[in-house]
Amino acid sequence: MKNLGDVEGPARLETSAPSRLRSTIRTLLRNRSAVLGLTILSILTFVAIFAPFLTKYDPVKPLIGIEKVEKRAPPCIHLLGCPKDQPQHLFGIDGNVRDVFTRVLYGARLSLIIGFSTVTFAIVIGTILGLISGYLGGWVDNVIMRIMDVLLAFPSLLLAIAIVTVLGTGLINALIAIGIVSIPTYARVTRASVLLLKEMDFVTASRALGADHLSIMLRHILPNTLTPLIVYGTLGIATAILDAAALSFLGLGAQHPTPEWGLMVGQEYKNVFNAPHLTFFPGIALMLVVLSFNLLGDGLRDALDPRLARIRGG
């Protein structure tokens, strides 16, 4: 039986969830940038999942003794005139005699995992903090928000660098650092929604009917804060991937021989003049994945909440 305190929110009364989802998808598919973003992202996801079937090489093992190729050899594409007796390497060979194309393909896997895991971590903690802060108000709100202000007072990458210094280098620590740095954004976004929602009639009604705080927060307020979180989360994935790549580029994130794009650029950037392919292919891959999330995020923002459109200037 339904609890007396469980009053449905107005949003859910007006339109059922499936029809809202359908209309959101319809709007999203009419948005050119969202479609472009989704297309790039679908290709990258396909590449990430089927990487082992798209290449015959290993992303980590050097080709020494397997093939006669030179260190940092430029791309060899048979269609573009590369002699047939030479093995084909679309993106060339890296400084450790590995196929760059293979490493870029496997890098897609890592990049997507990095983006999703970091943002999930930040959203979960940020949402909890924002909910508590906005709902309880008073000194709890003050303390949490001042801590968030302090975290926001540091340029994100610099704070992430500082945290990695404390935790030690490595991909997991880099992800934790980027996650911590991203928390304030989600905490603020959630808090702003909670402040509006907690004054609304349906919340007052459920309170009057005897619902406890936890149930009001989780069943009535939280579902209505998700829209901006989805938008910020999608855009946040792009930032997280960029920051993780930057940390790996500096040698503080993923460590050799992980096929991480930032690390691949970081290991070879001093050879940019004689082997530019080693920098550009992972760099362009990085740009594409970030671009796809940015485009999708912009599209989602327009489809889900036009009020947010001004914040990023779309």
Next chain:
Amino acid sequence: MGRRCSPILSAACGCSNQNPMLQYIARRLVSALPVLLGILFITFALARLLPGDPCRAALGERATDQVCDAFEKRYGLDKPIPIQFWIYFKDVLRGDLGMSFRQGRPTMEILVERLPTTIELAFAAMIFATLLGIPLGIISAYWRNSPIDVGTMLMANIGVSMPVFVLGLLLEYIFAIIFKDTPLWLPPSGRLSSGVTLPSLTETWGLVNVSPGLNSLLTFFSRLYIFNALITGNWKVLNDAFRHLILPAMAVGTIPLAIVARMTRSSILDVMGLDYIRTARAKGLRMPGVVLKHAFRNALLPIVTIIGLSLGGLLSGAVLTETVFNLPGVGRTMFESITARDYTVVQGFTLVIAVIYVTVNLIVDVLYAFLDPRIRLG
């Protein structure tokens, strides 16, 4: 009507109940204080949370217990944590950021040498972003939904998505290798060509027996090469320094450029729907004039804010750009200090960058309030 100024604030800032602007500034200053204190606390905690004890982090693993005892006593590390924080607080207020154990000299001295590079880079990047971003945004808004608009916005999206270090390397390759032996060639690294030197202001002006404070200040301004060469009329060095600055500034400035262009476009489009624009059009004014004179002026507010807020990204970008372009700035020093485990420098530089960031945001807020009366009166 403005809020009443508290007696404490009135005494502290001399603001009166009649001046909402001063009240607003005072309110913002007061609200920045806990943030500054929090920054101090975080940078303090950073040093205390480092793996291993601070003595061995500073002096190396081979430091004996005896040496470490003396070290801890000297830096007050044997005292309770609140007392240690108080000592740190007092030191920072005095401008003492500790000694760099790797370089054997005060962190402040290193900062005075390295900060000008980053400031010069940040300014150049911001000028690049603003001078190009605003016209691009206006053009996009004016020809909305045209191929120019779509192309510009797609480029802006690519600009925002391009990792700074990849863009830096790409620019290096294009301008130093592809354009080699052409007038478009630009130097790929450093601040000046080898063999080109710029005397410090103390030397140029023949100053002797200057106080340490003034000396630091002069060192700081001397290392702003463009500024130094400009005021001393050293045109050859000015040209060389400027050419060295172009590529890094483009690399760091691209993300703010894209953001400024997008913001300008959307702000102008927002304003274009308002009544006063319709009135201006009804008076018979031509469209370009309306956009530039009427719409742009009111669209400027969010643009100013976004320019200020881009500073954080700019400072983050500087760490990567300085590494790519081999520039001796704050970013590269921080990176080198981390790899060398010179934590005092990391701590000091993090603190200073965060304080600069908060200060700039404060200035942007005040500027915004100055430009828009609704904020200071709200």
